[in-house]
Amino acid sequence: MNRRQIINAAQTSNKAEAFEAADDFPANPNLHRTIGDVIAARYDRREVLTGLLGTSATAALFGAPALAAPRPANAAVSGSQSRYVFDELAWGIDETHHVAAGYDTDILLRWGDPITADAPEFDVMNQSAEAQLQQFGYNNDYVGFLPLNAEGTRGLLCVNHEYTNEEVMFPGLGRQDKAEFAGMTRELAEIEMAAHGGSVVEITRGTDGKWMVVQDGAMNRRISPLNTVMAIGGPAAGHPRMQTGADPTGREVIGTLNNCAGGMTPWGTWLMAEENFHGYFWTDQLDAEGEPDLSAQPEAAQMARYNVPAMWYAWGRYHDRFDITKDPNEVNRFGWVVEVDPLDPLSTPVKHTALGRFAHEGAETTVSPDGRLVIYMGDDSRFEYLYKYVSEGVVSQDRAANSRLLSDGTLYAARFDPDGSLRWLPLVHGYGPLTAENGFASQADVLINARLAADALGATPMDRPEDVSPRGDGTAYVMLTNNSKRKPGQTDAANPRPESDFGHIIEIMEDGGDHAATRGRWSILVQCGNPEIAAVGAQWNPETSENGWFGSPDNCAIDAEGRLWVATDQGRKWDKTGKSDGLYGLETEGSLRGHSKLFFRCPVGAELCGPYFTPDTETLFLAVQHPGTDGTRSLKGFERESTFEDPATRWPDFDPAMPPRPSVVVVTKKGGGRIAT
Template sequence: MRIPLPLIRTSDGSHPGGRSAMTCRFRCGDACFHEVPNTTANPYVGDVIAGALSRRGVMRAAAVVTAATAVGAAGAAAPAAAAPKHPHPHKPGPERGARGLRFTPVAPNTRDAVTVPEGYGQNVVIRWGEPILSGAPAFDPERQTAEAQAQQFGYNCDFLALLPLPGEDNRQILVANHEYTDEILMFRGYDPDSPTRQHVEIAWAAHGLSAVVVEGNRKDGRLRPVPRHPLNRRVTATTPFRITGPAAGSDLLRTSADPTGTEVLGTLNNCAGGTTPWGTTLHGEENFNQYFAHAHRDTDKRYGIGGGASERKWELFDPRFDVGREPNEVHRFGYVVELDPYDPHSTPRKHTALGRFKHEGATVRLTPDGRPVVYSGDDERFDYFYKFVGSKRMRKGNGRGVREHNLSLLDEGTLYVAKLTGDSPAIEVDGSGRLPADGEFDGSGEWIPLATATAKGAVSHVEGMSAEEVFVFTRLAGDKVGATKMDRPEDIEPNPHTGKVYVALTNNSNRGKAGYAAADEANPRNANKHGQVLELTEHRNRADSTKFGWSLFLVAGDPDDPATYFAGFPKDRVSPISCPDNVAFDPHGNLWISTDGSQLGSHDGLFGVATRGERRGELKQFLTVPRGAETCGPLVQERRVLVAVQHPGEIDGADVENPASTWPDGPGCYVRPAVVAVWREDGRDIGV
């Protein structure tokens, strides 16, 4: 049956669904209200075949796509939407769903709670402020200090990883990003125009990463932290980091505090991430621009760094956040960070070979000969997505030499940016989301090399830019080679079962507006407020290929909207979804999607969708999060789902005295971001 979409109104006058202005202010520095940093005129996706397109030309453009890709009619006027290429027959009566997705979907709602399917239980694993290090005090938000926060779980989790802990029964290491702080919800009486040093230093300590051992039981899926475990660790905005790779030591990275250009304090705005086959975690520094003030260079403007004071005004307490005084400090953020959770005394690394941009995350797969390939999106309207192909092979084992070798794998290799070509005439992509004549939005693509790093040095592949400039000003390199402007590329994940790569594109309200790029086949809707998910097939399914085929797997929104698409699955049998953000895979190969800023009037949530078989495209909502919150994480195991509930209660006008949410501890308590575990109450696997 059709999963109903309720008409939801809010009582406080704010818009239904979507981000609050408060979230935009603190999480990304109002990125969507500022001028789009990418002002280049890169080619439209279909330019290579625009105009009078011959059938032979279409076949050439689609040559690197799978043999099943159909070819559109040449030069025809845009017809009505065609039937999907791969229709799915359905039998009448109730359906159990794809394996891994056999649960009763949660209906869209606006409850101030984590709502899960019937027959599932949940618990809060760990909250902001819970002590994790030896000697850490209990959380007291009225008497918080920076010293206490640096020993406690940080604020606003995003990426989550669970790593095995051999020799300790039923225990794992939970690693979490702490993307940003919302001082209005953290401090009673906070004055944004005049923050105190105490407020600022607590915020520094609440950023970064946490590693904490968690323990399960044999009865259900509950997890609880193990305080004072020797592997527990906090990484903050003042923790020393090592800069590695081709830009390390560059003049572009040297500051008065670090004339070597190889050491930096802290990591900021860590969004999504990934785990590596050698047992470390990766963390993407995303909206780092908002922490810096008084920038006026064109290179800074391309990264959205403003010329006035910053929102948090950290520059008043540390000159490194003032670009006018320390012009290179900002060049030391915007990288992929690597953490070794098994060594709490190790120095985390920032890998310059993976480029500098607003990394949503970084996910890894190996080539057949054991070299790492890392995918990452640049979360900005009209920006690009990238991959890095390493040149060194991973070694197996846990010896010190092996460990050090593997920790250097992301310092040598080639960085690429994606350029997509559609296989339909431009006239058939009119910005409405209507399918072209061949029944799919699809085409071919290439990975354009930007620079290659080796042990002996680095070589630029971009005319007019040195290798160091490519790795530090990666956005400008993408501009120069004509990369494809996308609708906010966020998390990117390869399917471990099929090798196909999925790119979450959250939205882009500026698509098609005067002065901005119009819709194209990969971004087919103007004023795109719901987003889409792109499915990419590397040529010959090799991660190190420079060619790929692509298609839109999912075009999000209300299924009643003809501009939506669910891989050809009947739209009366799916949940409504808006603004895909983070993605993950379950053990069955289903794609799980968390949303950020749903524009359908419901709270954000977590959704599972089948990627293969006769139920391909079947999408079902698994949970929703509380008022004002975003669904982050996510992590889907056989018997447990983990999500990070980020910024609950972040509603315009809310503060400590006037909370918009009472989650997770009820009235009279501070609203606290937290990690939640969900499991089946009967003890069986998720969704089977």
């Protein structure tokens, strides 16, 4: 069978699971020195996996966590007091969400909710692209909040809409990528397009402490790949490889795709990261094995390195720009970071090519001691790289000048060495092998083919690097979700486990506490999974209870107290933990380093995204994505694939006429006050 047949034959119940199965075919051929090799060189692999490291070695590798079974769920934390002050939630999985005692949860925004003054009410049985362009989009991922008053009681919520699940979105349709898109039409495809992208929504907090949408907010807007015009900025703007028949200048593109995690800049703009853009590109040209035939493509090698075309959607049937045979350069115009000014609904978003082209997960910002902008980014695929961008100029009070910082700076890829040192390798034309002789004729080529440039420099292939949260003291936390395809011979110091279904978290400590530094140190904060099973090789602080350990860290945030919060995305493999995805408070310092507590958990089949705190830490925004989809065959009592008519849950409405709806949840403390204090 060819790759597409293997994916379709896999036990996947929906498009999200198919995406994950597609990632089982790594595009990176540069696996001679992966992060697993580095960890193996630093510590004996067998000792790590079987839990036999001595106390000193364990402390050196993981900080304070010891090799011990978790506490019983009702046991009290001994020794140091946790900085996360709440009664831990019990683990489990069912049809609804749960939060720690003493907290309220409110549904703020659901797929289809009207967000503009003229928007029609949501009618799930009579959807249209025109209506969807005025309604909250599908699969809410990143959430950012921009205060509009000094009190922080009014602000703009900026939300990414990553992708769509047609099997629970449209009545009577079913999953299309497994049926050669037999039921797909132009109308349905354009509804999907309208549901992608992002939403800017004004919200306000009432005197009762509850947040509500301001539907006639002057700054409310939808951004989509259907109709939003965007500028292309930075070194690759105008390059011949960015030019198309519709845009011979190479400086303007319609829309943004697969917007996963993101970030907010210090001057209040919103960064939308384009992740798995390759899935939206199409071709009718197939080889004898049914695989896309790239033989006539002049950039066949570059397309293969980015897994283009993956053909997850049928948009290329109706829009030529998504068909690589008809418009081969269009794919080069996706895979970037997009800057949006939420304060100006008429502003043109900008794709900043200086930040490189890859499957961006996150674009979290910080400022170096000398005032330069620093952005950390993961390339969320197996065996891909961790990146950061450092501006040449410094952040000022001039918003227009600040945005130019995103076009004039240096992009770096990370190399993790076995001795615990970290090097940031500059993706700069002329540096080392990045020359015309090696296929990089200009800085534009380096950035358009950032993966190939990082290959050439010898960056360390990672276990799906996702969100990265920097802290002001020069530390940053890297979420490595999992990598079940890493073989025993491919392990290294920073990715220590083969066939890891559970992932781990790396702590970076930049030299001099400066996020702009080109060198630093690294250590593993936790190795995820069940610590009671020696073969899993999990590492947690011994005070962590059976509720507190988790698998597949994905999104993260650092609150105003400097505390790390971790959201999980196990996909269909949640059955390996028996736990739904959720939000955890994870200690990073002191004797409780590596101690985790469960605060919130999702309904079955959902992934938790966000999280984002208001500046006063009194409100937490969480995005619950694709409820009722992932792994529903494993839900006892349901044990089948979800459909529009027969979903595993109808969260959050629990209306028999409504399918599950991705939604943003607001968490506040009963009676008011800061969260987890």
